[in-house]
Amino acid sequence: MPFVTGRRALPALGLAAAGIARAQQAWNPTRPVTIVVPFPPGGSTDVTARLVAERMAPLLGQNVVIDNKPGAQTVIGAEAVARAAPDGHTLLMSSGTTLTINPLIGRNLPYRPSDFAPVVHVATLPFCIAVKPGIPDTLEGFVAHVRANPGKVTWGHNGRGSFNHIAGALIQERLQLDWQDVGYRGDANQMNDLLAGTIDSILVGGATGLQVERSGRAKIIGWTGETRLPNLPNQPTFNERWPGLVAVTWFGLLAPAHTPPAAIARLNAAGAAASADATVRERLLNEGIVATSGSPADFQAFLNREAERWGPLLRRLNIEL
Incomplete structure (x- = not known):
């Protein structure tokens, strides 16, 4: 095998690098x-x-x-x-x-x-709280209602350890609330229970919250994002009333x-x-x-x-x- 000097190796290395780059650029899914x-x-x-x-x-x-x-x-x-x-x-x-x-x-x-x-x-994704009829439908009114009824107001989430459960735990700790959490397997089941009136509130992603609100049988009262959503300028955030209370x-x-x-x-x-x-x-x-x-x-x-x-x-x- 012929000996390759350092001076001649440089172009060879350049060609190899170019080949690798072309191979990387050429990746396409085959199924x-x-x-x-x-x-x-x-x-x-x-x-x-x-x-x-x-x-x-x-x-x-x-x-x-x-x-x-x-x-x-x-x-x-x-x-x-x-x-x-x-x-x-x-x-x-x-x-x-x-x-x-x-x-x-x-x-x-x-x-x-x-x-x-x-x-x-x-x-x-910020979470939103949606409530059934008969529950105060403002953020501050809801918090006051939970405080006035310790251990009685129920809220749904996607199971212990889910992100919306953690978000609810953050809200509970920060606002010193005593509310009863109920775990579900996914958003759909808790949405159905909220619409049926068997649970007082749910803390869910926007897709579910907006769906239940559009039904006319529940209402979103607030979001956990840092700022209001640009397409929902009339719906407040926890962060506005309690600065730093953000869970996204x-x-x-x-x-x-x-x-x-x-x-x-x-x-x-x-x-x-x-x-x-x-x-x-x-x-x-x-x-x-x-x-x-x-x-x-x-x-x-x-x-x-x-x-x-x-x-x-x-x-x-x-x-x-």
């Missing part, structure tokens, strides 16, 4: 891409996933299908993706419950945050760890374009969801900040999954 949603159909995570998938499909040149795998506080769906082949064809539409809350409160989880590769931060979850796409960087880059481009699409952003906002975007590195930095933010509260409240 439909599956987005696993670890919640039942109909909730905010599912709504977000379906809107994004619809827009991503033509950008990827493949169908993007939704696979709902609810259960065990999103553990079932997350574990399925963590164990999937890292080839870019299986993604997780995670919420804050899955990769912010569960790792902080769960024991013996079958997955770790390091089992996933961030793809794109898709959206953020998030949605984002992640792939199994060790998915090739070329696949991550292509999926990020498609996901970011989907969340930036004007129609998608408008439809999400109509569901109380605020579209975001960014690089995989941006998403990882966000995940790190969320863990640092919620860890002290969860340790203080001693909440376990």
